[in-house]
Amino acid sequence: MLHLLAIALLQPAGALDLVVGVDHTTRLLEGERASAFELGRAEVGARLQWDFVRAEARFETVRSAQPQSLFGIDGNSLVVRARRVAVGVEASWGPLEVGGRVGLLADPFLDRVEQGFDLRDLTALSAQELLDPADLGAQVRLDAWDQRLGVGVGFGNGEGATEGERNDGVDLTAVAYGVPWRGQLFDAPAEARLVAFWRDGSRGAGAVQSDRLGAAATARTHRGSIGVSWVQAQGFADRAQREVTDLAAWANFTLLPGWFGALGQYTRTDLDSTQDAIRQRISAGLYLEPRLSGATPDQRLRLYLTWSRLTFGPDAGPVAGVPEAVDQDILLVRLALAHTLGVSP
Amino acid sequence: MVRWLLPWFLLSCAADEGDHRTGWLHSTLAADNRMMFERFPQAAAEKLAKMAATPFDFLRGTAAQFARDVLEPGPHHVRTRFGSAAASRRLLLGDAHLENVGTFYAGRVRLLVDFNDFDAANFGPYHLDVWRLCVSIGVALHGEAQGLRVRWMQAAARAYAEEIQALAEGRPPFLADDPSQVVLADLLRRALRDGEAGTELAAYTRVVGDQRLPFLGEVEPPGPGYFEDTLVEVSPDEVAMIRAALHTWPTSLIDPRVVPGSAARVEGIVRRLGAGVSSYPLPRYYVLLAGPTPAVDDDLLIELKEAADPVVLPGIEHHPQPRFAHNAARVVELQRRLQAYLDDDPLLGSAALGTMSFRVRAREGYQKNLSVARLQEKYAEGEWTAADLEQAFAAIARLLARAHGGAVGSDALRGAPVIAAAIGGQTEAFAQEASDFALVYADVLIDDFDRFKTLLRDFGPWLGHRGP
Numbered sequence: 001m002l003h004l005l006a007i008a009l010l011q012p013a014g015a016l017d018l019v020v021g022v023d024h025t026t027r028l029l030e031g032e033r034a035s036a037f038e039l040g041r042a043e044v045g046a047r048l049q050w051d052f053v054r055a056e057a058r059f060e061t062v063r064s065a066q067p068q069s070l071f072g073i074d075g076n077s078l079v080v081r082a083r084r085v086a087v088g089v090e091a092s093w094g095p096l097e098v099g100g101r102v103g104l105l106a107d108p109f110l111d112r113v114e115q116g117f118d119l120r121d122l123t124a125l126s127a128q129e130l131l132d133p134a135d136l137g138a139q140v141r142l143d144a145w146d147q148r149l150g151v152g153v154g155f156g157n158g159e160g161a162t163e164g165e166r167n168d169g170v171d172l173t174a175v176a177y178g179v180p181w182r183g184q185l186f187d188a189p190a191e192a193r194l195v196a197f198w199r200d201g202s203r204g205a206g207a208v209q210s211d212r213l214g215a216a217a218t219a220r221t222h223r224g225s226i227g228v229s230w231v232q233a234q235g236f237a238d239r240a241q242r243e244v245t246d247l248a249a250w251a252n253f254t255l256l257p258g259w260f261g262a263l264g265q266y267t268r269t270d271l272d273s274t275q276d277a278i279r280q281r282i283s284a285g286l287y288l289e290p291r292l293s294g295a296t297p298d299q300r301l302r303l304y305l306t307w308s309r310l311t312f313g314p315d316a317g318p319v320a321g322v323p324e325a326v327d328q329d330i331l332l333v334r335l336a337l338a339h340t341l342g343v344s345p
Numbered sequence: 346m347v348r349w350l351l352p353w354f355l356l357s358c359a360a361d362e363g364d365h366r367t368g369w370l371h372s373t374l375a376a377d378n379r380m381m382f383e384r385f386p387q388a389a390a391e392k393l394a395k396m397a398a399t400p401f402d403f404l405r406g407t408a409a410q411f412a413r414d415v416l417e418p419g420p421h422h423v424r425t426r427f428g429s430a431a432a433s434r435r436l437l438l439g440d441a442h443l444e445n446v447g448t449f450y451a452g453r454v455r456l457l458v459d460f461n462d463f464d465a466a467n468f469g470p471y472h473l474d475v476w477r478l479c480v481s482i483g484v485a486l487h488g489e490a491q492g493l494r495v496r497w498m499q500a501a502a503r504a505y506a507e508e509i510q511a512l513a514e515g516r517p518p519f520l521a522d523d524p525s526q527v528v529l530a531d532l533l534r535r536a537l538r539d540g541e542a543g544t545e546l547a548a549y550t551r552v553v554g555d556q557r558l559p560f561l562g563e564v565e566p567p568g569p570g571y572f573e574d575t576l577v578e579v580s581p582d583e584v585a586m587i588r589a590a591l592h593t594w595p596t597s598l599i600d601p602r603v604v605p606g607s608a609a610r611v612e613g614i615v616r617r618l619g620a621g622v623s624s625y626p627l628p629r630y631y632v633l634l635a636g637p638t639p640a641v642d643d644d645l646l647i648e649l650k651e652a653a654d655p656v657v658l659p660g661i662e663h664h665p666q667p668r669f670a671h672n673a674a675r676v677v678e679l680q681r682r683l684q685a686y687l688d689d690d691p692l693l694g695s696a697a698l699g700t701m702s703f704r705v706r707a708r709e710g711y712q713k714n715l716s717v718a719r720l721q722e723k724y725a726e727g728e729w730t731a732a733d734l735e736q737a738f739a740a741i742a743r744l745l746a747r748a749h750g751g752a753v754g755s756d757a758l759r760g761a762p763v764i765a766a767a768i769g770g771q772t773e774a775f776a777q778e779a780s781d782f783a784l785v786y787a788d789v790l791i792d793d794f795d796r797f798k799t800l801l802r803d804f805g806p807w808l809g810h811r812g813p
Contacts, residue, residue: 027664030430031756034664068467068661069654070672071700166375166811204372205809208365238372239419240365272418314424318416318433318660319470321424325433326662 016341017045017058019121026331030324039078040334041121052091054101058083083161084134097147100140104161107131108139108152108175109197109214109231116193116218118225118252119263121336122304126248126267126281127231130212132160135171149178158201158210171201171210181219190221201235209235224253224261243273258291263306275315283308285332298340306332367796370410374797375808377409380653381626382810388618388626390806394570395622397801401444401717403794404484405622408440408465408656410793411477414786416659421789423782425472427775432471432767434663435760436682436752438745439465439656440623441474442481443717446741448536449689450711456537458521458529459684460744461714464624464704465656466679468663468755471764472779474745475505476786479779482738483787485717486724493731494787495780497738502779504739506772508746513765518751519743520685527729528737532715539710546646549576549631549708550613557641559613559633570806572619576631579616587614587630587649590696594705597677597694599687604645610635612644620650627651631708647692649703652676663755671695673702683748715741 021041027034045058060083064072073079088101110131114120124133137156144150151174157164158171175197182191196215203210211234218227233244247268254261264284271277285306292301308330312323319325374393375382381389396406414421438445438460447461479498486494508519524530539545548564550557565574579587588611595601612633620629629650636643652672669675673695681687692707706712720737723729750761768775800808 029664031434031758032664036665066654066657068657070669070675071654164811166372167809204368205375205804205811206368206371206373208368208372237413237417238369238376239417240368242419272422274420275418275422277418277422315418315422318658319425319428320415320422321426322428322430322433322470325428325430325470326660 013050014046014048014343016343017043017047018337018339018341019043020338021121021334021336024333028329028331029327041336042078043083045084052089053087054090054099055087057085081161088139095145097143098141099143100138102138104134104136105139105154105156106134108141108154108173109195109216112175112177112193112195113216113218113227113229116191116216116220116225116227117250118220119250119265121302121338122263122287122306122334123265123283125229126269127214127216127229127246129269130231130233130236130244130246131214132162134161135159136165137171139173147177147179148182151176156201158203166205167202167207169202169207171199173197173199173201173212185221186223188222190219192217192219203235204238206238208238209240211235223257224251226251243270245270245273252287254289258289260286260288262286263304269316271316275320276313277316278313279311279316281308281310296340298338300338302334302336302338304332304334304336306330306334308332364796366793367800370793370796371800371804371808373410373413374407374800375810378808379810382807385626386807391571391619392622392625393801393806393808395568395625397794397798398568398571399718400484400487400791400794401481402622403797404442404481404790405440405444407790407793408477408623411480411786412473412656412658414789415473415476416661421782421786425470426778427472427768427771428470429763429767431754431756431758431763433661434468434754434756434758435471435749435764436679436754437465437467437469437471437474438463438683438748439467439469439474439658441478441745443478443485443715443720443741444481446715446744448532448711448713449684449686450536450540450709451686452688452691455520455522455686456533456540456711457685457689458532458715458740458744459689460748461712463676463680463683464652466676466683467655467658467661468667469658469661471749471760471767473658474749475502475742475779476782478742478745479783480786480790483783484790485720486734487787487791491784495784496731497735498780498783499776500735501738501742502776503772505742505746506768506775508743509750509761509764509768510770510772512746512750512761518685518747519740520747521740521744523740526736526740527733528720528723529740531723532713536711536713539713542710543642544710545708546644549615549646550633550644552641555639555641557612557633557644559615559631561615565619567619571625574620575618576615577618579614579630583616583628583630584614586698586701587611587632587696590649590698590701590703591632591705592696593698594694594696597674597696597705598692599681599694600691603688603691604634617648624650624653627653630703645692646708648706648708649696650706652695652702652704667755671697671702673697673704676704682752685744685747 023038023040042061048055059080061078064079065076084106086101086103086105090099135156139154141152154173156171177195194217199212201210214231216229228249231246236242236244250265252263267281269279288303310328317323317326396403445462450456482497483494551560561576563575614632617629617631632647634645677695690707694705696703696705752760
């Protein structure tokens with residue numbers, strides 16, 4: 001049935017993606033403990049490929065109330081919102097490939113790093129706190145030698161997926177990327193990627209400076225991934241003078257294919273370079289990955305069991321001088337399903 | 346650090362970032378008032394005009410900026426030495442300042458002074474309220490000598506700490522009903538006078554023949570670009586909405602018997618313009634209800650004000666998050682927990698209809714607000730001395746301590762022992778810390794006031810907000 005629907009919608013070629021994560025989260029703070037079932041993630045997307053035309057639409061669920069708001073839409077319902085909606089073109093001449101797209105576009109840095117990040121169905125990249133996952137605008141790219149090297153430039157309104165234009169500024173992003181190694185590992189294709197970017201931007205009615213600089217190195221096989229990323233923000237939370245640095249490292253490896261694997265993550269975010277505002281998060285966990293008949297690497301079911309320790313420096317938490325108010329342990333059980341359904345003409 | 350990497354022609358794509366603080370103020374004020382800009386554009390412009398009237402009005406309209414400054418990393422994210430995890434989960438007023446203080450005729454037996462605005466009531470670190478109260482003292486009397494302002498701020502913070510300690514030791518809570526306190530006694534005296542004379546009914550209604558009807562028109566002349574106290578007609582849709590919502594009001598009262606059965610008869614509804622600063626644009630209705638007898642003397646005047654979300658306290662999380670049926674239920678529930686008596690205002694309740702919810706309260710002469718303008722005037726005239734003001738600020742801080750100390754926080758613990766443990770008996774150091782912060786921040790706020798007026802001039806009455 002799904003195939004028929006996809007064929008009807010996506011002629012002549014394309015794919016449907018589905019990512020679902022259902023959680024039970026327990027948070028342990030000094031004097032507080034809370035457990036809750038949550039829909040950690042629900043995302044559906046469709047990609048269309050028609051000659052030189054490419055299109056993508058992805059939708060996700062979010063809670064409708066803003067932070068500390070009692071109510072959103074019909075209480076605090078889970079509502080569907082656009083995560084990315086884009087249409088573009090691609091063309092190639094010999095080893096060169098060019099492309100351009102417009103719409104609600106994925107952040108070009110996050111997009112590239114996520115390609116080397118195997119835990120997307122568990123957690124977002126920590127750099128996402130400093131970068132909107134998508135922005136309204138246009139992007140062009142030039143790749144060479146099967147994307148061994150590439151550069152891209154993007155223009156956006158700088159307000160992310162949640163706001164319309166609020167000032168006259170245009171965010172400009174430049175990204176460069178490469179694949180320094182591509183080969184076989186554990187009898188399967190593997191590759192290492194490098195990506196770097198910078199952005200000159202502004203945000204809000206006050207056109208507050210919102211510049212970014214970052215780089216990442218990742219490696220991925222079908223058995224797992226490893227990576228590091230670094231992003232520096234000049235201007236954050238409407239404060240132009242605030243300098244924030246996010247450093248993250250992650251690794252996961254399927255120890256016994258078809259059975260289970262292990263993962264670890266570490267994030268260190270300096271929330272203000274002028275204060276002792278370091279926030280650190282260390283996570284470790286296991287995942288069970290039952291072998292599904294006929295499953296491809298893009299079709300998997302995982303049960304994650306993770307523990308995270310979140311700690312704050314004296315000035316990192318909301319109550320300066322009282323980090324223990326927000327230091328916490330988080331136990332997460334997530335059942336995650338990721339499925340990509342390809343459709344040919 | 347990033348910027349030097351960019352060629353000059355790329356820099357030209359960015360908007361002019363100007364002064365950092367001005368940009369922050371511009372962006373945050375536009376974001377915080379966005380709902381108002383889009384729902385009530387004219388009233389939102391009037392709100393900003395009112396905020397530009399005096400530094401204290403500006404303070405009243407910038408509770409969210411204060412919360413950001415104190416709770417987010419930045420130059421005013423100042424460490425407290427008197428905090429703890431538990432002390433960060435207290436029930437707060439959320440916007441403790443001098444003009445959120447007023448009188449109540451509690452249970453119709455005791456006239457007292459208490460806090461009276463709980464729109465921002467929420468859970469968070471207790472010192473946020475203490476510091477905000479001290480800042481409000483610093484802004485209200487900004488023209489006075491620094492030493493004097495420090496003395497007043499420290500008197501308040503010291504009194505707060507002493508009262509918390511007393512409550513933690515099981516001593517009875519402080520009640521501000523003492524006529525020997527010059528400033529608060531003046532408030533009590535005027536409230537008694539106006540309550541007995543029924544001045545609110547007289548101001549907002551008129552007797553025509555044998556019937557009392559709502560007044561329409563100016564009760565006070567408007568200010569430059571905003572209303573002060575004007576009553577206007579409501580639409581038939583608004584009348585229908587208010588009548589329907591009022592059906593839910595009696596069940597929300599602490600004692601439904603205080604409302605006579607005949608009060609179900611609505612004699613008239615008008616909309617009040619010009620009240621408040623932060624909540625200025627929100628619909629506020631005065632509803633005249635028939636009293637228990639056919640005589641016009643016992644008619645009741647109540648106010649329905651739309652309840653909105655509280656001021657966001659950035660980074661503050663609670664697990665689990667306290668939940669309420671609607672925002673008016675939150676305001677009413679937390680007001681009762683924070684006030685001296687459950688029936689400070691016996692008519693306090695909520696009325697809801699669909700997604701709209703209203704806080705309902707009595708509109709009577711017994712409820713009279715502390716006025717910073719009057720305080721400044723009396724002090725300038727020499728009628729009230731520095732010692733009188735010190736005594737008043739200390740009393741108000743004791744009220745704050747009583748509110749915090751008696752209320753249960755998001756962790757189900759009573760406030761007084763938790764806060765007393767956090768202060769640890771270091772009353773003088775606590776007072777010093779509060780005044781150190783408040784002295785600096787009051788100056789920042791005065792400078793922000795000037796920045797704000799420049800923004801209004803440069804970007805217009807909606808600060809350059811772009812509609813949907």
